[in-house]
Amino acid sequence: MKAEILKVLEESHDFVSGQQLCEQLKVSRTAVWKVMKRLKEEGYDIESVTNKGYRLVNRPDVITSEAISSRLSTKYMGRNVTYYETIGSTNLTAKELADKGCENGTLVVADSQTNGRGRRGRDWLSPKGNCIYMTEVLRPKIAPANASMVTLVAALAICHGLKELTGLDLKIKWPNDIVASKKKVCGILTEMSAEVDYIYYIVVGIGINVNNTEFSEELKDKATSLYLETGKKQDRAGIIAKVLSYFEQYYDRFLKTCDLSLLKELYVKELINYQQKVIVLSDADSYEGTALGITNQGHLLVEKEDKEVVEVYAGEVSVRGLYSYV
Numbered sequence: 058m059k060a061e062i063l064k065v066l067e068e069s070h071d072f073v074s075g076q077q078l079c080e081q082l083k084v085s086r087t088a089v090w091k092v093m094k095r096l097k098e099e100g101y102d103i104e105s106v107t108n109k110g111y112r113l114v115n116r117p118d119v120i121t122s123e124a125i126s127s128r129l130s131t132k133y134m135g136r137n138v139t140y141y142e143t144i145g146s147t148n149l150t151a152k153e154l155a156d157k158g159c160e161n162g163t164l165v166v167a168d169s170q171t172n173g174r175g176r177r178g179r180d181w182l183s184p185k186g187n188c189i190y191m192t193e194v195l196r197p198k199i200a201p202a203n204a205s206m207v208t209l210v211a212a213l214a215i216c217h218g219l220k221e222l223t224g225l226d227l228k229i230k231w232p233n234d235i236v237a238s239k240k241k242v243c244g245i246l247t248e249m250s251a252e253v254d255y256i257y258y259i260v261v262g263i264g265i266n267v268n269n270t271e272f273s274e275e276l277k278d279k280a281t282s283l284y285l286e287t288g289k290k291q292d293r294a295g296i297i298a299k300v301l302s303y304f305e306q307y308y309d310r311f312l313k314t315c316d317l318s319l320l321k322e323l324y325v326k327e328l329i330n331y332q333q334k335v336i337v338l339s340d341a342d343s344y345e346g347t348a349l350g351i352t353n354q355g356h357l358l359v360e361k362e363d364k365e366v367v368e369v370y371a372g373e374v375s376v377r378g379l380y381s382y383v
């Protein structure tokens with residue numbers, strides 16, 4: 058009931074009377090009063106005025122399930138949400154929930170991770186209270202070979218969601234890092250449980266640097282946060298809701314064709330590597346070229362110096378600018 062009351066307050070920009078809340082949610086006055094008391098204890102600034110009712114003046118920067126649910130506008134993404142103050146890794150927990158049969162769109166969110174995981178076995182530092190660590194469970198009826206495109210769909214959604222909320226000039230570093238001022242603000246780790254021809258589930262793990270004020274010596278040239286870029290503290294629950302709303306919209310579009318044909322144009326507009334010199338690094342070989350865009354399968358098209366155009370697959374290689382991380 059806390060989430061429902063919060064949602065009514067979030068959606069109304071004026072006072073909401075106690076009577077209206079009781080009638081709309083079919084609860085007693087005492088129950089409403091108790092929820093208001095609890096919300097105030099949790100840091101919500103709620104004004105209560107006799108004969109007018111309640112008004113949400115300010116909210117704490119929390120990402121509890123109520124805080125997220127009260128902001129959501131999606132049909133299925135995040136509708137079933139589990140919040141942890143501290144967890145090993147949201148990807149790991151999401152996989153456990155998925156193995157037990159949780160529904161499509163289930164979201165696992167944490168305020169900190171003790172074993173945050175990045176791509177290629179790297180760690181993902183996950184300090185408490187100022188970032189977003191979340192994992193979406195999806196059960197697409199697509200061939201396993203098409204699953205890696207979901208990561209690019211997520212990157213586009215995050216890029217557009219964060220741009221809308223912050224006004225920053227964010228870009229995508231192929232395949233799926235979101236960058237601001239050529240530094241990383243968000244990474245995505247997508248994992249899958251499948252048979253050769255059938256996907257049980259995909260988990261899309263998203264880490265966003267939101268209100269971090271500093272980074273370690275090792276990371277400070279490569280990573281940044283939305284706060285450091287805008288100079289303003291950002292509201293994490295609002296970001297989660299906005300990102301999921303774009304993600305659901307773009308993912309539904311992806312499912313129509315099982316490729317990126319309906320999203321490619323939007324994606325390439327955000328691609329920081331577009332028409333740029335890149336270096337393609339793989340275990341076997343490395344070469345320089347110019348990035349020309351992506352294919353409908355999400356492969357990066359690179360024109361080598363001898364004009365041969367090659368398709369670069371995510372996972373197989375790493376693509377860098379010649380002189381920096383992007």
Ligand code: BTN
Nearest residue numbers: 146173174175176244245262264
């Ligand atoms: C990368 O290396 O760029 C991917 C980083 C992904 C980090 C997120 S944080 C939420 C989810 N849980 C994890 O353990 N990892 C992902």
